[in-house]
Amino acid sequence: xxxxxxxxxxRRVLDDDGRVLPGARVPDVSDEYLRRIFDVMSLVxxxxxxxxxxxxxxxxxxxxxxxxxxxxxxxxAPLRAGDWVxxxxxxxxxxxxxxxTIKDFINQLFxxxxxxxxxxxxxxxxxxxWLNLVSISSxxxxxxxxxxxxxxxxxxxxxxDVSMVFFGEGTSSTxxxxxxxxxxxxxxxxxxFICRNNGWAISVPSQKQTAARTFASKAVGYGMPGIRVDxxxxxxxLQVAGEAIDRARAGDGPTLxxxxxxxxxxxxxxxxPSVYRDPKEPELWEKRDPLNRMRTxxxxxxxxxxxxxxxxxERYNQEITDALVAADHLGAPAIETMFDDVYExxxxxxxxxxxxxxxxxxxxxxxxxx
Amino acid sequence: xxVMNIIQAVNDALRLQMRAEPKTVVLGEDxxxxxxxFRATSGLHEEFGAERVIDTPLAEAGxxxxxxxxxxxxxxxxxxxxxxxxxxxxxxxxVNELAKFRYRSGGxxxxxxxxxxxxxxxxxxxxxxxQSPETxxxxxxxxxVVAPSNPYDTKGLLLSCLRQNDPVLFMExxxxxxxxxxxxxxxxxxxxxxxxxxxxxGTQVTLIAWSGMVSIAEEAAIKAxxxxxxxxxxxxxxxxxxxxxxxxASVTKTGRVVIVHEAPRTxxxxxxxxxxxxxxxxxxxxxxxxxxxxxDTPFPYTLEHEYMPNADRVLGAIRQTLEW
Numbered sequence: 001x002x003x004x005x006x007x008x009x010x011r012r013v014l015d016d017d018g019r020v021l022p023g024a025r026v027p028d029v030s031d032e033y034l035r036r037i038f039d040v041m042s043l044v045x046x047x048x049x050x051x052x053x054x055x056x057x058x059x060x061x062x063x064x065x066x067x068x069x070x071x072x073x074x075x076x077a078p079l080r081a082g083d084w085v086x087x088x089x090x091x092x093x094x095x096x097x098x099x100x101t102i103k104d105f106i107n108q109l110f111x112x113x114x115x116x117x118x119x120x121x122x123x124x125x126x127x128x129x130w131l132n133l134v135s136i137s138s139x140x141x142x143x144x145x146x147x148x149x150x151x152x153x154x155x156x157x158x159x160x161d162v163s164m165v166f167f168g169e170g171t172s173s174t175x176x177x178x179x180x181x182x183x184x185x186x187x188x189x190x191x192x193f194i195c196r197n198n199g200w201a202i203s204v205p206s207q208k209q210t211a212a213r214t215f216a217s218k219a220v221g222y223g224m225p226g227i228r229v230d231x232x233x234x235x236x237x238l239q240v241a242g243e244a245i246d247r248a249r250a251g252d253g254p255t256l257x258x259x260x261x262x263x264x265x266x267x268x269x270x271x272x273p274s275v276y277r278d279p280k281e282p283e284l285w286e287k288r289d290p291l292n293r294m295r296t297x298x299x300x301x302x303x304x305x306x307x308x309x310x311x312x313x314e315r316y317n318q319e320i321t322d323a324l325v326a327a328d329h330l331g332a333p334a335i336e337t338m339f340d341d342v343y344e345x346x347x348x349x350x351x352x353x354x355x356x357x358x359x360x361x362x363x364x365x366x367x368x369x370x
Numbered sequence: 371x372x373v374m375n376i377i378q379a380v381n382d383a384l385r386l387q388m389r390a391e392p393k394t395v396v397l398g399e400d401x402x403x404x405x406x407x408f409r410a411t412s413g414l415h416e417e418f419g420a421e422r423v424i425d426t427p428l429a430e431a432g433x434x435x436x437x438x439x440x441x442x443x444x445x446x447x448x449x450x451x452x453x454x455x456x457x458x459x460x461x462x463x464x465v466n467e468l469a470k471f472r473y474r475s476g477g478x479x480x481x482x483x484x485x486x487x488x489x490x491x492x493x494x495x496x497x498x499x500x501q502s503p504e505t506x507x508x509x510x511x512x513x514x515v516v517a518p519s520n521p522y523d524t525k526g527l528l529l530s531c532l533r534q535n536d537p538v539l540f541m542e543x544x545x546x547x548x549x550x551x552x553x554x555x556x557x558x559x560x561x562x563x564x565x566x567x568x569x570x571x572g573t574q575v576t577l578i579a580w581s582g583m584v585s586i587a588e589e590a591a592i593k594a595x596x597x598x599x600x601x602x603x604x605x606x607x608x609x610x611x612x613x614x615x616x617x618x619a620s621v622t623k624t625g626r627v628v629i630v631h632e633a634p635r636t637x638x639x640x641x642x643x644x645x646x647x648x649x650x651x652x653x654x655x656x657x658x659x660x661x662x663x664x665x666d667t668p669f670p671y672t673l674e675h676e677y678m679p680n681a682d683r684v685l686g687a688i689r690q691t692l693e694w
Binding site for chain 2: 084086115116117118120121125127128129134135137139142144145146147148149150151152153154156157161163175176179180182183186340341342343344347348349
């Protein structure tokens with residue numbers, strides 16, 4: 001079982017029930033902004049539930065839920081549109097917040113002709129250059145030095161864009177984490193590192209990833225601030241991320257943020273947590289559910305009512321249904337597109353292979369669900 | 371026309387491109403004030419400053435990883451890996467990330483990074499300063515692999531690489547970095563990537579080489595000529611893509627082929643060339659295609675000259691293919 005994480009240096013604004021803690025400073029954001037965040041956070045919850053059911057029905061090859069971790073995705077909310085985001089594979093909220101549509105999302109999962117990545121990658125490996133959201137990679141941590149490169153490039157080109165990169169606590173064990181943090185520190189790159197500490201890297205608990213007391217403390221070795229925040233507290237997330245982004249944009253360098261949260265369900269649709277963890281552990285964390293806490297807070301602030309949430313739930317469910325129906329009618333990408341985008345132009349050997357493939361008898365991919 | 375060595379040609383190409391294209395930046399270990407351990411970036415720091423000639427922390431995965439992010443954002447990074455033997459910490463970044471960014475993003479994220487790295491043995495460098503790892507990268511869809519053999523080609527090919535939009539591994543033959551000299555135009559010129567060069571025309575045997583082995587092949591061809599054998603020497607210049615048309619033009623003329631490479635024999639690029647030639651020109655072949663290669667051992671230190679192909683071994687292979 002995951003030990004109760006140290007609380008003493010944890011930044012919080014809301015208590016576990018969603019009430020503002022005594023003496024806590026509430027970030028200065030508009031009512032409308034908070035309602036939009038709740039709206040998108042709800043979409044993530046609804047989407048995850050629908051897609052996992054679809055996966056269980058055999059209509060989707062693979063899926064990864066973010067249930068219980070959604071508030072941490074909104075570290076992107078204080079970013080500008082021109083800033084860059086390098087997500088890991090569990091930040092659906094970051095995609096929807098920046099404008100990735102339900103259709104884009106579902107078409108990517110299906111790998112159909114309308115998939116923004118042209119059916120080249122398995123589900124949840126999105127990419128959206130029009131939103132400065134960089135392609136998701138399965139090997140963990142590769143995106144960390146890349147984000148630092150983009151951040152430093154902005155600085156070199158005299159722009160004030162910031163890069164933000166997401167990864168799990170397990171990824172802090174990789175060489176790429178060290179390399180990326182170190183380069184960022186030395187270069188004073190305008191980069192914000194979001195370590196989602198959700199307690200588990202598939203079946204391995206966070207205590208087996210580090211002997212350090214906290215993941216945030218690793219920042220010391222790289223000459224940057226390390227902040228721990230309650231990752232299930234949307235207001236604290238917005239506050240801490242906003243401060244780090246401002247700091248980066250002002251030229252004061254990178255920040256590591258450890259967002260303390262919890263992976264309430266399995267790593268992916270292929271996982272079975274009952275094999276390796278006590279079922280009581282997720283129950284403890286369900287009491288700190290970020291969506292419930294935000295709902296309570298909004299209700300106290302007079303920004304939430306049942307009719308509104310019912311309306312948005314129905315609306316999103318309908319949009320998802322519509323997107324699924326549309327996706328069902330969209331075919332696979334044309335066979336010859338397999339050879340596009342390997343290089344800018346198709347070299348002779350790929351032209352030859354393409355011509356050969358097109359002469360073969362056609363088969364239908366058993367993996368295509370469209 | 372000035373005479374340059376390969377180091378000077380690299381330096382000249384980088385300087386020209388950095389003057390013409392402000393987004394071009396150089397990064398790597400010791401590339402700044404020191405100008406690189408082989409001095410290929412000498413003087414660039416003075417001219418373009420620390421922001422465009424970047425001394426990085428000592429980590430290859432970081433050099434390539436950050437170069438990728440720079441390229442995605444809009445710069446034209448030219449990372450240097452000090453010795454190709456040190457490239458493996460960056461292998462995942464190169465193979466899974468750099469080479470695939472365009473493809474896996476559905477064409478949304480081209481990633482024009484040109485990695486320069488010295489290759490090859492013969493410098494008393496042992497296992498960690500002598501390898502020729504081209505096959506690993508030729509076998510990686512999405513990468514171009516370019517391997518010049520002399521200063522003129524180096525400058526023209528490097529300028530071409532810096533002006534196209536695919537990631538490239540640009541392999542420089544370090545043994546002859548300074549020994550190889552020829553006339554190099556002062557101004558701007560480019561050579562087409564994917565086209566070979568007929569270094570020496572001939573009629574009886576086609577000898578295929580690249581990088582540091584081209585001079586060995588030429589030496590063997592001169593010896594063969596003295597023995598009354600006419601050898602055509604092809605310098606591939608570019609390994610991915612490689613010039614199948616140019617190769618077949620020669621092979622259909624000679625009917626006999628010898629391939630020389632420094633890298634280990636098994637699954638070396640020679641094997642792919644043999645397969646590609648026999649698939650397309652079987653009826654023209656008079657003898658089995660033979661290879662003179664490095665051995666399937668790690669690169670040795672004391673015995674490096676026993677390991678590396680030399681002109682006599684190549685001449686032996688030329689004679690054998692003629693006698694078959």
